[in-house]
Amino acid sequence: MKKFFTVRKTVGIVIFLTFALLWGSLSAGAEGKKTKQPDPAPAGDDYGAYYDEAKARTKEQAAMIRSEKTALTYVRIENLREVSVSERADHYGTYDVYVDEKQTEYLYLLDTDVFCGFRMSDVGTATPQQEAIPQEKAMAIADAFLEDTRANSNAYKLLSCEYNELGGYYDIKYYFPVSGYKSDDIFRLWVNAQGEVTSFSEFNYQRYDNLTITAGQRSEAAQQINKTRSSDAQKISVVDSYISVNDSGEVVLVEVVDITISDGEDSITLREMYTQPIKGADEG
Helix, strand or coil, X not given: CEEECCCCHHHHHHHHHHHXXXXXXXXXXHHHHHHCCCCCCCCCCCCEEEEECCCCCEEEECCCCCCCCXXXXXXXXXXXXXXXXXXXXXXXXXXEEEECCCCCEEEEECCCCCEEEEECCCCCCCCCHHHCCCHHHHHHHHHHHHHHHCCCHHHCEEEXXXXXXXXXXXXXXXXXXXXXECECCEEEEEEECCCCEEEEECCCCCCCCCCECCHHHHHHHHHHHHHHCCCCCCEEEEEEEEEXXXXXXXXXXXXXXXXXXXXXXXEEEEEEEEEEEXXXXXXX
């Protein structure tokens, strides 16, 4: 039986954006949520955070941030997508959340043992970058963590490294390429000002391990996207482009584009996202 927190569809996008920053505000107060019995929501309305009484109460996590195996306790399920898991082709975007005795949260792909991340209860405090460890050292720590965590660490490519002074941590991202192309399988971790990894996530871990895409297939999808863009645009700049899978299970090319439109005197730039299925992509 599922028991739901008072989270509804109308805030689904807020939850998604918050958790895109790893976990965010829904993680705050996790200890209280462990024993809370929230009001039920309509059957099938599995958005946001909810509690499933059928879930195993405990789980054991292999040593990673602790020196030995850690006993975990189930606290809730988090759905980070705007569409219910029952209406999607797979479970990616919905995760079982467990905590250890120090209230570190561990996320597993729904109903599996696929480990997709952890978040310590204290990820960092506001620290000027000049008082933090150097970026080069943070990167070395991140590289070592990736190597220790993923057997195929050499396949990952560095995406970005930014310092967050308000949170006091380096936000470092790698991506897992699909046939050489960027995907939304992002390995993200936070290294705090003292050099400790306080959070990491890979919400699409193993999703594309058996996926192959040819240059011709990707090119055809990009051409289809070009045909749908505004004919009034004076300037088009592709901001981002990556491989993903939509809620129906189709392999797609996603392009984020800045489009500038002008009437000769004034101009406006709009950011738009285009999604096009990649025909013939092999998931075998």
